Amino acid sequence: xxxxxxxxxxxGPVMGRMMARFRDGGSFEVAMVALALAYxxxxxxxxxxxxxxxSVQKIDMFTLGSLARPFVGLRNYAHVLAMPVAxxxxxxxxxxxxxxxxxxLVIGLALAIYFRQSFPGAATLRGLFLAGWxxxxxxxxxxxxxxxxxxxxxxxxxxxxxGLIKGHIFWISDPHVALYSLVIANVWLGIPxxxxxxxxxxxxxxxxxxxxxxxxxxxxxxxxxxxTVPMMRATLGAVLSLSIIFTLQQYDLVAALTQGGPSNASNxxxxxxxxxxxxxxxxxxxxxxxxxxxxxxxxxxxxxVGSTRFEQQA
Amino acid sequence: xxxxxxxxxxxxxxxxxxxxxxPHAEAAHVTLNVWTVDLENQYMFPLAKQFETLHPDITVxxxxxxxxxxxxxxARAGITGIVPDVSYxxxxxxxxxxxxxxxxxxxxxIAQSKxxxxxxxxPAPLAAVQYGDKIYGIPRGANTLALYYNADMFKAxxxxxxxxxxxxxxxxxxxxxxxxxxxxxxxxxFSAVASEEGxxxxxxxxxMAGGDYNRLDTPDDVKAxxxxxxxxxxxxxxxxxxxxxxxxxxxTFNAGDAAxxxxxxxxxxxxxxxxxxxxxxxLLPTMTAGGPHVSALGEGDNVILAKSAHPKEAxxxxxxxxxxxPKVWNKSGFLxxxxxxxxxxxxxxEYALFLQALQTxxxxxxxxxxxxISQAIQTAIQAALTHQATAAxxxxxxxxxxxxxxxx
Amino acid sequence: MxxxxxxxxxxxxxxxxxxPLYWMYVSALKxxxxxxxxxxxxxxxxxxxxxxxxxxxxxxxxYLTNSLIIAGGVTLICIVLGTGCARVLARYxxxxxxxxxxxxxxxxxxxSSLMVTPLFVxxxxxxxxxxxxxxxxxxxxAKVMPFYIVLTRANLGQIPVELEQAxxxxxxxxxxxxxxxxxxxxxxxxxxxxxxxxxxxxxxxVYARSMISEDDLQTATVGLxxxxxxxxxxxxxxxxxxxxxxTPILIVFVLLQRRIVSGLTAGALK
Numbered sequence: 001x002x003x004x005x006x007x008x009x010x011x012g013p014v015m016g017r018m019m020a021r022f023r024d025g026g027s028f029e030v031a032m033v034a035l036a037l038a039y040x041x042x043x044x045x046x047x048x049x050x051x052x053x054x055s056v057q058k059i060d061m062f063t064l065g066s067l068a069r070p071f072v073g074l075r076n077y078a079h080v081l082a083m084p085v086a087x088x089x090x091x092x093x094x095x096x097x098x099x100x101x102x103x104x105l106v107i108g109l110a111l112a113i114y115f116r117q118s119f120p121g122a123a124t125l126r127g128l129f130l131a132g133w134x135x136x137x138x139x140x141x142x143x144x145x146x147x148x149x150x151x152x153x154x155x156x157x158x159x160x161x162x163g164l165i166k167g168h169i170f171w172i173s174d175p176h177v178a179l180y181s182l183v184i185a186n187v188w189l190g191i192p193x194x195x196x197x198x199x200x201x202x203x204x205x206x207x208x209x210x211x212x213x214x215x216x217x218x219x220x221x222x223x224x225x226x227x228t229v230p231m232m233r234a235t236l237g238a239v240l241s242l243s244i245i246f247t248l249q250q251y252d253l254v255a256a257l258t259q260g261g262p263s264n265a266s267n268x269x270x271x272x273x274x275x276x277x278x279x280x281x282x283x284x285x286x287x288x289x290x291x292x293x294x295x296x297x298x299x300x301x302x303x304x305v306g307s308t309r310f311e312q313q314a
Numbered sequence: 315x316x317x318x319x320x321x322x323x324x325x326x327x328x329x330x331x332x333x334x335x336x337p338h339a340e341a342a343h344v345t346l347n348v349w350t351v352d353l354e355n356q357y358m359f360p361l362a363k364q365f366e367t368l369h370p371d372i373t374v375x376x377x378x379x380x381x382x383x384x385x386x387x388x389a390r391a392g393i394t395g396i397v398p399d400v401s402y403x404x405x406x407x408x409x410x411x412x413x414x415x416x417x418x419x420x421x422x423x424i425a426q427s428k429x430x431x432x433x434x435x436x437p438a439p440l441a442a443v444q445y446g447d448k449i450y451g452i453p454r455g456a457n458t459l460a461l462y463y464n465a466d467m468f469k470a471x472x473x474x475x476x477x478x479x480x481x482x483x484x485x486x487x488x489x490x491x492x493x494x495x496x497x498x499x500x501x502x503x504f505s506a507v508a509s510e511e512g513x514x515x516x517x518x519x520x521x522m523a524g525g526d527y528n529r530l531d532t533p534d535d536v537k538a539x540x541x542x543x544x545x546x547x548x549x550x551x552x553x554x555x556x557x558x559x560x561x562x563x564x565x566t567f568n569a570g571d572a573a574x575x576x577x578x579x580x581x582x583x584x585x586x587x588x589x590x591x592x593x594x595x596x597l598l599p600t601m602t603a604g605g606p607h608v609s610a611l612g613e614g615d616n617v618i619l620a621k622s623a624h625p626k627e628a629x630x631x632x633x634x635x636x637x638x639x640p641k642v643w644n645k646s647g648f649l650x651x652x653x654x655x656x657x658x659x660x661x662x663x664e665y666a667l668f669l670q671a672l673q674t675x676x677x678x679x680x681x682x683x684x685x686x687i688s689q690a691i692q693t694a695i696q697a698a699l700t701h702q703a704t705a706a707x708x709x710x711x712x713x714x715x716x717x718x719x720x721x722x
Numbered sequence: 723m724x725x726x727x728x729x730x731x732x733x734x735x736x737x738x739x740x741x742p743l744y745w746m747y748v749s750a751l752k753x754x755x756x757x758x759x760x761x762x763x764x765x766x767x768x769x770x771x772x773x774x775x776x777x778x779x780x781x782x783x784x785y786l787t788n789s790l791i792i793a794g795g796v797t798l799i800c801i802v803l804g805t806g807c808a809r810v811l812a813r814y815x816x817x818x819x820x821x822x823x824x825x826x827x828x829x830x831x832x833x834s835s836l837m838v839t840p841l842f843v844x845x846x847x848x849x850x851x852x853x854x855x856x857x858x859x860x861x862x863x864a865k866v867m868p869f870y871i872v873l874t875r876a877n878l879g880q881i882p883v884e885l886e887q888a889x890x891x892x893x894x895x896x897x898x899x900x901x902x903x904x905x906x907x908x909x910x911x912x913x914x915x916x917x918x919x920x921x922x923x924x925x926x927x928v929y930a931r932s933m934i935s936e937d938d939l940q941t942a943t944v945g946l947x948x949x950x951x952x953x954x955x956x957x958x959x960x961x962x963x964x965x966x967x968x969t970p971i972l973i974v975f976v977l978l979q980r981r982i983v984s985g986l987t988a989g990a991l992k
Contacts, residue, residue, distance in 0.1 A: 111735070278386050
């Protein structure tokens with residue numbers, strides 16, 4: 001990767017740069033960015049602001065249409081956070097996101113490295129993995145619900161045959177296990193995406209760097225730690241933040257697999273918020289959870305933007 | 315993109331035309347939009363066709379909506395103003411939509427009607443739609459719960475298939491006797507899922523113990539929930555009972571993986587096909603010998619939306635549907651909601667038994683806050699069955715939630 | 723020898739990964755008795771072929787067409803609006819770009835299940851719900867465009883600025899350089915990201931479910947969800963439906979996957 005040639009000019013004073021842009025057709029560039037941003041503003045920011053507004057109003061499903069709604073300050077927040085299930089959902093969400101992202105990344109990276117080796121059919125096999133990517137989450141949830149069924153599920157049968165467990169694990173209905181079932185299905189869903197992007201990152205590392213490291217006597221693990229990881233920082237940052245966001249958005253899978261149950265054992269924020277809004281018509285409560293999620297993702301976004309800085313140094 | 319937009323706009327016009335333009339185009343012709351949870355070929359679809367042939371000036375457009383989505387869809391329709399003329403509503407939720415002013419009071423039209431006679435209705439279905447002197451819907455049919463059992467398994471376990479369990483204690487003993495982990499057979503299949511279905515299955519038990527949806531925490535109520543806990547703890551039913559709906563649970567009974575099942579008459583056609591053994595049905599067992607028998611009222615009501623532009627025609631449709639009551643059992647699998655004679659009912663024994671159960675059935679609620687109440691009950695069931703709380707704690711929490719909802 | 727060992731192990735892990743798909747196909751062919759048998763049967767005892775029945779009864783032709791229209795519309799708008807933005811954000815590196823990137827990322831934070839409420843109200847006010855598929859397209863574009871921009875930006879960033887500058891020295895305007903130099907070079911990357919966006923939108927559920935009330939305009943995911951209701955859990959039908967739904971995209975994807983991978987990696991190697 002290389003440093004943009006006009007980097008110095010790009011860092012000049014704002015006004016001067018704006019003028020320069022207009023002179024050489026830069027307004028075209030500004031327009032292209034502005035157009036996309038304007039679109040996102042209308043169809044994403046405005047609804048988000050509206051969600052924030054609803055989180056401080058007295059509102060339910062039936063008063064959604066009328067605009068005269070009393071403000072209640074932070075009362076909705078107090079109400080939601082006081083619910084016994086709130087803490088549980090927060091913990092579940094943290095576990096769900098952490099485990100999902102961790103295993104997606106580790107397995108994705110391992111597979112990317114494995115299929116980078118040269119052997120017959122490597123590219124084809126890697127391509128087959130991507131099948132998971134095209135599967136709608138709703139379908140994936142339905143299939144996993146079927147695979148993980150407690151009494152006649154094939155996963156229990158296979159684990160029993162291999163002698164790994166005795167008896168049946170009730171993947172969906174055991175409150176100690178349900179959340180991990182969700183993680184398993186989500187990891188399955190996220191592996192192809194991680195592997196693909198990490199493959200791209202790996203391919204960007206010039207072969208001669210490895211050769212040089214090998215000449216210096218670095219073993220495979222050292223090469224991984226001191227060549228692969230540093231050179232992949234930008235990719236890893238992007239993959240990590242995108243995985244976190246995708247996992248936080250994973251609603252379809254929860255809806256198809258566990259519906260947050262049993263007894264909220266696998267309930268996560270994005271699903272709980274929907275339940276509040278659409279099962280008990282408490283739009284205000286649902287909006288509160290949504291706003292709290294926004295705060296979390298702001299942190300993730302900062303992480304991502306920070307990671308793009310490494311692109312310049314790589 | 316522009317072509318796509320044109321296409322979208324064209325379709326939109328077509329749709330808008332269907333909704334709005336019909337009365338202007340032809341003054342006499344009326345289009346009724348109807349939402350229902352039926353699938354194609356069930357209840358509303360064929361009956362609407364029949365109605366159209368009787369009323370050539372009325373077109374009925376029937377739309378299928380998922381059972382779990384219909385409340386949401388109706389609420390959203392209230393926001394957009396694009397409401398159907400007639401809709402299905404599950405009986406405990408009539409009060410919600412009524413309280414939000416979305417439903418038409420049918421009492422004046424019923425008073426004039428030669429078809430609909432309130433005096434003939436059974437009390438429970440009527441209670442779901444009657445508020446003082448106002449009537450917000452016409453019950454379209456009913457169902458209720460009973461105990462199905464596999465008579466072959468009863469014999470094999472040394473039980474008398476002619477003596478199904480009468481009390482909870484007998485029920486527990488039989489279920490235990492029938493459970494055979496080696497053969498992957500559970501004594502019982504039922505549903506404690508965290509949805510309206512779980513509430514539907516649990517309420518009869520708490521009602522037999524003397525409680526109700528708004529009186530959940532007496533010592534006897536706690537016993538009802540503890541009884542369910544024992545069924546689960548002793549593995550007399552699959553742990554998946556917590557996450558399976560009634561249809562899925564009963565499927566395991568049909569497949570011979572459970573010896574008894576608690577479910578309703580809608581299962582009969584599938585059982586006739588799938589269950590390759592001697593299926594019998596009995597009333598739910600009572601808490602104590604000779605104690606009160608209570609069952610749950612299922613199925614729903616046809617309502618007319620207050621914003622409907624064609625209330626007269628919509629009511630004509632409701633009258634026609636009501637006139638079909640003697641046929642609902644054989645054609646749709648619903649129990650009739652009023653005293654009618656059913657000629658040659660399918661499954662006559664089962665029909666008689668379910669009809670008997672219906673006499674002690676109770677409507678859920680009614681309460682405009684049924685969604686909150688139902689969720690409180692589901693939460694209590696699930697918390698107790700997973701031992702996150704004791705039965706007493708779980709029901710006390712539920713009682714608080716119900717009280718809070720009622721005071722809103 | 724080592725290469726064949728690698729292949730063998732590669733086959734095993736691919737097989738394990740793809741087992742859920744195999745199970746979907748087998749279950750689609752099983753009778754209800756076979757489905758609930760334990761130990762599970764890895765091959766159906768007798769094959770129940772319900773593909774035609776499910777396809778017709780569930781109006782899959784209509785649903786799949788609608789899904790195609792929506793996914794196609796989303797992809798098109800996304801490419802038109804997102805590509806230029808991604809290029810500019812890839813080309814410059816300053817505070818404003820940081821702010822723009824941050825803003826774009828922030829826009830996709832909320833799941834559709836939460837965005838749908840405010841969007842529904844807004845679209846209802848704007849009359850967009852009378853063109854429900856367009857409404858879904860507009861909402862879904864906002865959902866996937868940040869993803870498109872982020873991925874395309876990584877790809878476009880690999881195209882040296884010198885190429886553009888050289889074209890401008892030769893008298894091309896900046897606009898001309900973008901269309902004549904950048905776009906052709908980025909074609910593969912755009913295509914690949916476009917396909918990913920397409921496939922993601924093909925599986926969209928929440929917006930279609932909430933905004934489309936006309937059955938004829940409904941998408942395949944919503945048709946699928948009909949199987950997941952409490953009293954309609956017909957596993958054979960569900961798996962058959964899923965198989966019909968995903969098979970065409972699986973085939974297209976497997977055929978195109980080399981191009982997809984090389985499209986992304988080629989950009990990275992430049």
